[in-house]
């Protein structure tokens with residue numbers, strides 16, 4: 244039995260009674276740099292109400308400081324990798340690169356590590372508020388390497404290099420925890436890091452050996468990877484893909500699997516709690532519930548539901564866990580594929596009561612134009628923005644604030660729905676497997692990209708296949 248929750252990032256856009264009251268979030272993530280003024284005052288209040296207040300370590304904002312001086316060198320190196328891949332006819336695999344290329348990338352990576360170390364250990368401003376939970380020690384090397392598109396098999400370094408990064412973090416974490424008040428020390432989440440199944444397995448083992456029960460890991464860097472892969476290695480077994488699948492999904496999934504495998508193999512039980520930093524892709528939340536099942540408390544946070552509300556993407560929990568662009572929803576309404584936007588969430592309900600949709604206007608537009616709706620068709624003064632005000636483009640929109648608020652609320656409300664569904668189906672693994680089976684099946688029918696759908700199918704399979712079968 245697991246409980247899954249999505250934490251709300253507390254900042255000016257979300258600190259609004261119109262969002263907080265209908266949503267009643269179970270917890271909040273607070274970055275130190277946003278914990279000022281009104282936000283800080285409210286933290287005390289939320290703390291008193293018993294909500295989970297997870298203070299981020301704010302490290303992610305330093306990634307660019309680390310990588311900026313290495314961008315040009317890594318770009319030049321990646322060009323050489325791409326040339327190799329063209330010659331080989333497939334993505335570079337371990338053992339494919341020449342020694343001179345391996346050495347070139349290794350010296351770059353070691354310099355990145357040195358810089359990351361300096362920044363990771365730099366004295367940070369102490370928190371000016373009291374959280375209930377804390378994201379703790381972290382080594383930024385892996386996040387920086389990912390940002391520079393460097394893969395472990397571009398390096399002349401073995402698994403121990405990555406293992407040592409995690410050992411460094413667990414020792415630092417132990418020292419921190421000793422100094423913390425007892426309550427906070429119990430809710431301290433050091434940050435593990437990995438780039439592949441093997442390195443994640445080792446990280447799990449290191450954290451288990453150190454007896455750390457609550458762990459965090461950053462998934463933002465994995466998910467912002469725009470590259471593809473045509474193979475994956477899991478526990479010494481290579482799977483070759485027919486097509487090129489998104490690195491972002493494949494890596495996120497196998498790293499969760501690797502970490503749980505490593506941790507459980509050492510301690511005989513999974514971590515007590517785990518926080519996914521920067522993971523807000525709806526379908527991946529579902530996939531992660533399978534890899535992490537048996538860990539009692541799973542939490543996620545990401546700023547993507549806020550950013551997507553700005554840019555015009557709505558989250559949907561049925562028939563699958565989806566993100567849908569507003570112009571696509573508008574097409575479906577205009578061509579009659581869906582009859583109406585009847586979202587039951589209080590944010591859409593309130594908004595539509597005030598600014599009702601004019602479905603006839605949308606249908607008339609489609610009869611006249613006979614084509615799919617494009618993003619620009621939703622500009623404020625356009626007929627479609629008048630027909631579907633909730634889906635209008637925000638740029639300088641006179642009702643921008645209200646539209647944004649409704650969409651931020653809606654996206655988080657949908658995420659909460661998904662979390663409740665996952666939690667209620669997690670009493671036994673077969674129940675969760677069955678529930679997610681349906682979600683994944685429907686994802687195959689609705690996902691826009693066949694390659695993303697394939698990646699999800701693959702992850703579902705490895706998450707639900709027992710190695711002993």
Ligand SMILES: [Zn+2]
Nearest residue numbers: 586588591653
């Ligand atoms: Zn809604």
